[in-house]
Amino acid sequence: xxxxxxxxxxxxxxxxxxxxxxxxxxxxxxxxxxxxxxxxxxxxxxxxxxxxxxxxxxxxxxxxxxxxxxxxxxxxxxxxxxxxxxxxxxxxxxxxxxxxxxxxxxxxxxxxxxxxxxxxxxxxxxxxxxxxxxxxxxxxxxxxxxxxxxxxxxxxxxxxxxxxxxxxxxxxxxxxxxxxxxxxxxxxxxxxxxxxxxxxxxxxxxxxxxxxxxxxxxxxxxxxxxxxxxxxxxxxxxxxxxxxxxxxxxxxxxxxxxxxxxxxxxxxxxxxxxxxxxxxxxxxxxxxxxxxxxxxxxxxxxxxxxxxxxxxxxxxxxxxxxxxxxxxxxxxxxxxxxxxxxxxxxxxxxxxxxxxxxxxxxxxxxxxxxxxxxxxxxxxxxxxxxxxxxxxxxxxxxxxxxxxxxxxxxxxxxxxxxxxxxxxxxxxxx
Amino acid sequence: xxxxxxxxxxxxxxxxxxxxxxxxxxxxxxxxxxxxxxxxxxxxxxxxxxxxxxxxxxxxxxxxxxxxxxxxxxxxxxxxxxxxxxxxxxxxxxxxxxxxxxxxxxxxxxxxxxxxxxxxxxxxxxxxxxxxxxxxxxxxxxxxxxxxxxxxxxxxxxxxxxxxxxxxxxxxxxxxxxxxxxxxxxxxxxxxxxxxxxxxxxxxxxxxxxxxxxxxxxxxxxxxxxxxxxxxxxxxxxxxxxxxxxxxxxxxxxxxxxxxxxxxxxxxxxxxxxxxxxxxxxxxxxxxxxxxxxxxxxxxxxxxxxxxxxxxxxxxxxxxxxxxxxxxxxxxxxxxxxxxxxxxxxxxxxxxxxxxxxxxxxxxxxxxxxxxxxxxxxxxxxxxxxxxxxxxxxxxxxxxxx
Numbered sequence: 135x136x137x138x139x140x141x142x143x144x145x146x147x148x149x150x151x152x153x154x155x156x157x158x159x160x161x162x163x164x165x166x167x168x169x170x171x172x173x174x175x176x177x178x179x180x181x182x183x184x185x186x187x188x189x190x191x192x193x194x195x196x197x198x199x200x201x202x203x204x205x206x207x208x209x210x211x212x213x214x215x216x217x218x219x220x221x222x223x224x225x226x227x228x229x230x231x232x233x234x235x236x237x238x239x240x241x242x243x244x245x246x247x248x249x250x251x252x253x254x255x256x257x258x259x260x261x262x263x264x265x266x267x268x269x270x271x272x273x274x275x276x277x278x279x280x281x282x283x284x285x286x287x288x289x290x291x292x293x294x295x296x297x298x299x300x301x302x303x304x305x306x307x308x309x310x311x312x313x314x315x316x317x318x319x320x321x322x323x324x325x326x327x328x329x330x331x332x333x334x335x336x337x338x339x340x341x342x343x344x345x346x347x348x349x350x351x352x353x354x355x356x357x358x359x360x361x362x363x364x365x366x367x368x369x370x371x372x373x374x375x376x377x378x379x380x381x382x383x384x385x386x387x388x389x390x391x392x393x394x395x396x397x398x399x400x401x402x403x404x405x406x407x408x409x410x411x412x413x414x415x416x417x418x419x420x421x422x423x424x425x426x427x428x429x430x431x432x433x434x435x436x437x438x439x440x441x442x443x444x445x446x447x448x449x450x451x452x453x454x455x456x457x458x459x460x461x462x463x464x465x466x467x468x469x470x471x472x473x474x475x476x477x478x479x480x481x482x483x484x485x486x487x488x489x490x491x492x493x494x495x496x497x498x499x500x501x502x503x504x505x506x507x508x509x510x511x512x513x514x515x516x517x518x519x520x521x522x523x524x525x526x527x528x529x530x531x532x533x534x535x536x537x538x539x540x541x542x543x544x545x546x547x548x549x550x551x552x553x554x555x556x557x558x559x560x561x562x563x564x
Numbered sequence: 565x566x567x568x569x570x571x572x573x574x575x576x577x578x579x580x581x582x583x584x585x586x587x588x589x590x591x592x593x594x595x596x597x598x599x600x601x602x603x604x605x606x607x608x609x610x611x612x613x614x615x616x617x618x619x620x621x622x623x624x625x626x627x628x629x630x631x632x633x634x635x636x637x638x639x640x641x642x643x644x645x646x647x648x649x650x651x652x653x654x655x656x657x658x659x660x661x662x663x664x665x666x667x668x669x670x671x672x673x674x675x676x677x678x679x680x681x682x683x684x685x686x687x688x689x690x691x692x693x694x695x696x697x698x699x700x701x702x703x704x705x706x707x708x709x710x711x712x713x714x715x716x717x718x719x720x721x722x723x724x725x726x727x728x729x730x731x732x733x734x735x736x737x738x739x740x741x742x743x744x745x746x747x748x749x750x751x752x753x754x755x756x757x758x759x760x761x762x763x764x765x766x767x768x769x770x771x772x773x774x775x776x777x778x779x780x781x782x783x784x785x786x787x788x789x790x791x792x793x794x795x796x797x798x799x800x801x802x803x804x805x806x807x808x809x810x811x812x813x814x815x816x817x818x819x820x821x822x823x824x825x826x827x828x829x830x831x832x833x834x835x836x837x838x839x840x841x842x843x844x845x846x847x848x849x850x851x852x853x854x855x856x857x858x859x860x861x862x863x864x865x866x867x868x869x870x871x872x873x874x875x876x877x878x879x880x881x882x883x884x885x886x887x888x889x890x891x892x893x894x895x896x897x898x899x900x901x902x903x904x905x906x907x908x909x910x911x912x913x914x915x916x917x918x919x920x921x922x923x924x925x926x927x928x929x930x931x932x933x934x935x936x937x938x939x940x941x942x943x944x945x946x947x948x949x950x951x952x953x954x955x956x957x958x959x960x961x962x963x964x965x966x
Contacts, residue, residue: 386589387950422946424585436935440878445942446949449585452939461586 138170138559139287141304143278143297147176147190149183151262152456154480155317158349158373159293162315163188165374165552170559175281177257177274193257193277201249204280208307210247249277267296268331275300279307289313289559295320295332298339311344311562313555321356322401322475337361345558347371349478350499356475369558372503374548375483382488383464389447390421390467390526393490395459395481398429403472403495403512408435410472412442413519418526421447426462428453463488468525472512473498482507486543491535493521503546506538566744567798567837567845568791568829569758571633571707571730572805574612574655575673576604576640577909579930583940583947592951594901594944599930601647604640608651611809616654618819622826623663630826631663631836634805635707638671638691639907641698652698659699665838666695668703668726674906675709675870677717678857679884687903688724704728705839709908711760711802711860712867715853718749718757726755728843730802732860733759737852744796746842747852756848758839760802760860764790769803773816784821784828792832797846802860861912862921869925870911875938880911882945886952893955902948905941913937 142163146156163174167187179192253273256266278300282290291313292301298314305312319336320328340346340363347369348354354370357363385391392411396402404425411423425435425448432450439448454462469485471494479500482492486504494501495512508525510517525532578595622630636655644652658664670676671690676683688706695701706726708717713731721729733743743759767787771777779786791799804811812818829836837845861869871877883905890902913929914937915922931937 387946433935436938437874440874440938443878443881445875445878445938446882446946449588449943449946450939451585458586 138289138556138563140166140170140172140559141282141285141287141290141310142172142174143274143290143292143300143304144174144176145294145296146262147174147179147183147192150178150180154478155294157376157480158317158478160185161374161376161548162551162555165548166555168549169552169556171287173285173287175278177262177270191281193254193274196254196257196277198249198251198254201277201280204283205248208247208276208280208283210276210279210303247276249273249280271296271299271335275303279303282308282310289562291315291555291559292339293317295336295339298335302339302342305342312342313345313347313558313562314339314343316340316346316348316353316357316477318477319353319356319361321360322353322477325400325474326360343367344562345369347555347558349373350502352497352499352502353477369554371551371554371558372499372546373478373480373483374551375480375487375543375546376548378460378484378487380488381460381464383461385465387422388420391465392421392423392468392470392522393462393466393485394423394425394427394470394472395462395485396427396471396473398425398427398431398435400431401474402429402476403474404429404431404435405438406472406474406512406515406518407470408439408442408444408448409515410470410518410522411444411448413515414522414526415444415447417519417523419447421522421526423448424451424462424466425449426451426454426459463490466490468493468522470518470522471495471498471500472515472518474512476500483543483546486536486539489536489540491525491532491539493518493525504539504542506535506542508535565792565832565834566794566796567835567842568801569633569798569837569839569842570631570801570803571635571667571839572803573635573637573707574640574805575635575637576600576607576643577673577907578639578643578904579603580910580940580944582931582936583944585943588943588947589950591947592901594905594947596930600643604643604647604651607806607810608644608648610814611806612651613654614819615805615808615822616658618823619664620658620661622823623661626826626830628661628663629830629836631665631838631841633665633667633705633838634659635667635669636695637669637673638687638694639673639904641694656699659701663838665705665840666699666701666703667730667839668692668695668706670709672903672906673709673908674903675712675867675880675908675911676884676906677708677712677720678867678871679880680887681720683884683887683903683906684720685724705730705758705843710869712857713757713859714855714857715749715751717857718755718854719751722752722755728756728758728839730758730800730839731760731852731854732858732865733762733800734854734858734865735762737854737858741850742796744794744799745850746797746846746848747850748848750851750853756843756846757852758798758800758842759852761794761799764794764799765801765803768801769807769811772807772818772821773812781817782821784824785831787821787825788828788832788834791829791834798837798842800842862917862924868917869915869921870908873914873916873934875916875934876911876914879914879938879941879945880906882942886949889952889956890948893952893959895955898948898951898955902952905945905948910937910941914941 144159148156148160172188174190178194282304290304293315294317301312320333351370354368358365394407398404469490469492473495476498479498482500492507494507496509508521580594581596670687705728706721707730711732743761747757890899914934915925916934
């Protein structure tokens with residue numbers, strides 16, 4: 135069989151943003167590049183990223199001349215009547231956001247399909263998310279389609295909703311099969327009742343796709359049930375984990391340390407962690423809880439912790455950089471991830487590399503990978519607390535969990551993930 | 565025509581460093597020495613030094629007819645000893661004129677009375693000792709942190725041998741009566757209560773530089789006229805010393821005002837008196853029945869400035885909970901570190917009040933937000949707990965071994 139040619143559409147890409155999405159896209163791209171010819175298009179790339187094995191194109195480096203040749207043959211299909219989508223979304227923002235109404239302008243299809251110098255400019259500066267995210271998503275899809283019309287490839291593979299429109303546009307313009315990768319859905323971010331533009335794009339994209347790759351069976355079930363996508367085209371592929379440099383630091387205090395790490399948003403279940411801590415501390419005073427990270431829930435969480443009288447044993451760190459996170463991991467005894475809905479949960483794997491046993495919610499993808507981790511429903515704080523207490527008291531149990539995690543970790547590589555993705559590609563080839 | 569009794573509060577807290585989680589267990593220094601020294605110096609240049617010079621001169625020029633009282637917290641005396649001995653000397657010189665009475669308070673400017681009578685007594689004794697050592701004076705009058713007062717505190721002050729106590733003249737306790745008389749708490753025999761005249765004190769402390777105030781600009785002559793016409797035995801003006809030159813900046817004319825006020829008052833035949841003179845001069849015929857603790861802070865005039873939200877309540881409860889352990893460790897440095905964390909300002913900075921009072925809390929806060937104030941404080945407290953435990957363990961080992 136010939137080497138496949140894949141056009142990959144991404145949004146975040148290291149080293150510009152080091153969120154989970156970018157890290158996963160990079161890991162998968164590097165592994166896939168060993169098997170396919172890969173071109174990755176993102177809104178913005180660092181000037182000389184120089185990744186080996188695949189080509190990375192940031193629209194911030196694109197000139198208007200690069201897309202001109204395709205202007206005459208391309209008509210925008212998806213949202214042709216929309217003039218402006220006022221949307222503000224920033225997953226790393228700590229304030230609550232509001233959304234305005236979409237403005238329609240009938241009969242603007244032809245003008246709409248063109249790309250102007252100004253539209254290209256918006257990828258050069260400002261935020262990747264922010265107030266003009268809606269228009270960036272649309273412009274990205276137009277430009278992606280024009281680039282696709284000028285290049286040779288067999289499959290288009292898009293990552294998360296910001297690129298789904300682009301994937302659909304590319305498929306409509308070229309007729310190539312479309313693979314959508316779901317790293318997180320609006321169901322995870324905003325809850326089961328979330329509806330609106332982003333939900334509609336996700337649903338529309340998955341309906342148009344030839345194959346959907348969720349990062350876990352858990353997320354696959356959401357695609358099938360919540361978005362009504364046919365199960366036969368859903369193929370879950372777990373993320374891999376890059377090996378991290380592991381070290382250990384001696385704690386400056388005698389108590390054991392239980393860690394929560396992540397953005398302080400409802401999705402991550404920080405309130406449940408607080409409840410779990412309160413329950414454990416009722417039984418065992420020889421333990422400290424640390425909530426690392428920041429987000430819009432920080433202030434209410436601090437007040438709630440004070441109300442429960444946890445201060446002195448429950449610590450908030452605020453935002454931590456990678457170095458500090460690793461320092462924290464190096465002294466942690468138990469990792470707790472009570473996410474309400476976690477498509478994957480890479481941080482639990484990173485903790486496992488540090489030899490930390492994990493107590494995680496069943497509503498997470500990583501629960502399928504870490505077979506030995508102690509699990510409970512996110513709302514079952516009693517069971518979570520019992521798991522933590524058991525790990526604190528029972529060294530044998532602790533050892534078993536850590537051993538099993540080491541085995542599971544060994545299988546969780548990007549190469550394994552790439553092999554499965556390759557199978558999906560091949561199944562779509564005539 | 566009433567007499568006029570003037571008292572200023574002098575206090576600086578020990579602000580904490582941004583004490584983060586990673587320091588717990590290894591970093592035993594909680595205070596931002598640099599910042600504390602810097603602020604002390606700034607306030608000294610703007611207020612303490614020029615005001616001390618001004619009042620020394622007023623005492624000399626009036627041939628002792630101008631008199632006033634100061635309450636100087638233990639924490640600010642320590643700061644002056646460490647960073648600015650010259651400023652402390654200037655206070656000593658002022659007190660040495662014999663016309664400046666010193667008042668007793670809790671050494672650490674704390675809310676100890678609310679949580680532990682024993683700790684309260686300890687801190688008052690410490691403060692008395694400090695005043696003896698530094699100023700060679702033993703006060704007769706007590707004033708509690710931020711004028712926190714109720715019947716029980718009055719009774720306690722009497723038990724401890726004081727002749728008088730200062731309090732806020734809270735309208736809902738006064739119930740239509742004038743603050744310009746001496747009062748008596750229900751369960752005391754001798755102790756007299758001096759009530760702050762809120763209106764006239766705040767004219768000088770808050771409204772003085774407010775250009776939208778109908779009485780702006782306030783002249784010493786106009787103010788002296790108001791005092792002369794006030795009914796009652798004594799008008800009590802209780803203020804922060806820092807209101808001269810710091811809260812009310814030099815360019816507001818605050819120094820010119822205070823320079824001329826002593827004479828302006830004397831020209832109206834109003835006498836300057838100190839709190840202990842008030843107690844000797846007048847009878848306390850009326851009862852002031854104050855059950856709930858009141859204070860001079862915020863519009864609520866209660867404890868909500870320091871104990872209004874759950875963060876404040878937890879922080880203050882947890883620091884006081886350590887009392888027994890920390891004293892059992894018999895480690896002077898440790899109990900000093902612990903007691904310094906009782907200073908009311910730590911809790912004041914954790915207030916989440918908004919509006920005018922909220923901006924006053926914010927003005928004084930060295931931190932980005934009340935949540936930061938709480939986090940740093942609780943982390944330092946966690947470290948303190950660890951140190952106390954280590955110290956107790958070491959003691960137990962020594963006792964066991966010996």
